[in-house]
Amino acid sequence: MKSRCKRITTATGLLLLFSICCLVYVQVSLAGPNAKNAAGPQQFTAILTTRGNRPITINGVSAIGGATILTGAVIETPDQVGATIHLGPLGTLDIAPNTKLILEFDQNANVRVTVVQGCAILRARKGTTAEVATSQGTAGITDPATGGVLDICFPPGAAAPTVNSGAAASAGAGAGGAVATAGAAAAGGGMSETTGVIIGAIGEGALITTALVVPCKRGRNPSPGEPRGRNDCH
Numbered sequence: 001m002k003s004r005c006k007r008i009t010t011a012t013g014l015l016l017l018f019s020i021c022c023l024v025y026v027q028v029s030l031a032g033p034n035a036k037n038a039a040g041p042q043q044f045t046a047i048l049t050t051r052g053n054r055p056i057t058i059n060g061v062s063a064i065g066g067a068t069i070l071t072g073a074v075i076e077t078p079d080q081v082g083a084t085i086h087l088g089p090l091g092t093l094d095i096a097p098n099t100k101l102i103l104e105f106d107q108n109a110n111v112r113v114t115v116v117q118g119c120a121i122l123r124a125r126k127g128t129t130a131e132v133a134t135s136q137g138t139a140g141i142t143d144p145a146t147g148g149v150l151d152i153c154f155p156p157g158a159a160a161p162t163v164n165s166g167a168a169a170s171a172g173a174g175a176g177g178a179v180a181t182a183g184a185a186a187a188g189g190g191m192s193e194t195t196g197v198i199i200g201a202i203g204e205g206a207l208i209t210t211a212l213v214v215p216c217k218r219g220r221n222p223s224p225g226e227p228r229g230r231n232d233c234h
Contacts, residue, residue, distance in 0.1 A: 046070070046105065049084045049175040056083050056095075065175075069103065076100045077118070084175040089110060091147070094121040094174030109144070115161065119153040119168035134161050143190045 019220065046069040057076040058069060069075070069085055074154040079097045085093040085184055090111050093103060099118025105111045111130045113122050124130030126147040132139050134154045139161045142148035153167035169177070182224070 011033055011132050045088065046103070047086045049086065051080075051082045051175045051177070054081045056081055071104050071106065073103050074100070075103060082172050082174050082177040089125065091122065091130065092122040093167070094123070094177065096120065096153075096168055096171040096173040096177065099173075113150075113152075115139075115152055115154045117154060119151075119171040119172045119173055121168045122150045122154075124150075132163070135161065139163050 022088060039093060047067045048056075048067040048069055055064050056078065057063070058067065058073050060074070074148055075083070075085075075095065077095050077097050081096050083095045083098050085095070087093060087105060090105060090109060093111075093113060095101065096119035100116040101118065101120055101121060102114040102116070103111075104114075108130045111115050111122065111124060111128060112133065113131070113135045116135070120132070122130050122132055122142075122168060124142045124144075124147045127144055128142070128147060129144045130142040130148070132150045132152045134152075136155045139152055139154075139162050140150045142150060149164075150168060151168040151173075152161050152163075154161040155209060171177075
């Protein structure tokens with residue numbers, strides 16, 4: 001009886017081992033070179049982020065952060081609202097307020113930004129060919145061997161664009177770019193969104209501290225054996 005059980009157990013184990021080997025073989029075959037070729041070119045999408053999640057215009061339609069942008073899109077930012085477009089493996093595009101441009105990209109790692117008016121910063125990763133242009137033609141191209149940054153400003157009525165002088169960064173390009181407030185502008189200074197967040201955090205911290213301190217008040221000293229009040233400090 002024991003011998004029969006042993007034979008059945010051995011046969012079951014061999015069958016299970018055979019099944020596992022076949023499954024592994026099939027999975028390896030599917031993951032081979034043919035599967036890689038079937039995948040085709042690397043796919044990606046361009047995703048929008050806006051300052052304060054406020055709306056901008058894409059192809060004449062209002063859009064906020066998280067919107068998907070297709071190649072050939074006409075993008076316009078209003079006053080005080082910058083935007084950043086994440087181009088996946090190709091890089092990023094930071095757009096300043098009061099800017100209108102056309103964004104084109106493809107699966108062959110080519111990006112072209114045509115600035116109609118305003119300012120933008122195109123950051124291209126290694127392996128990407130990035131170009132910025134205006135109505136006057138190409139203003140700059142990055143080297144795909146190294147990648148690079150193209151900072152361009154083309155104000156209305158300008159005779160020629162300003163390239164790689166930091167003008168777009170000064171104009172507040174990007175979803176996190178600096179924005180001058182009315183009070184700071186009157187004083188001749190500016191305050192970035194980051195500064196505003198820090199100030200807000202300090203204010204919230206002060207409120208929290210106050211909330212923790214106020215309930216703790218000095219009361220009279222209790223007599224020996226008398227219990228303390230709820231709000232008496234220890």
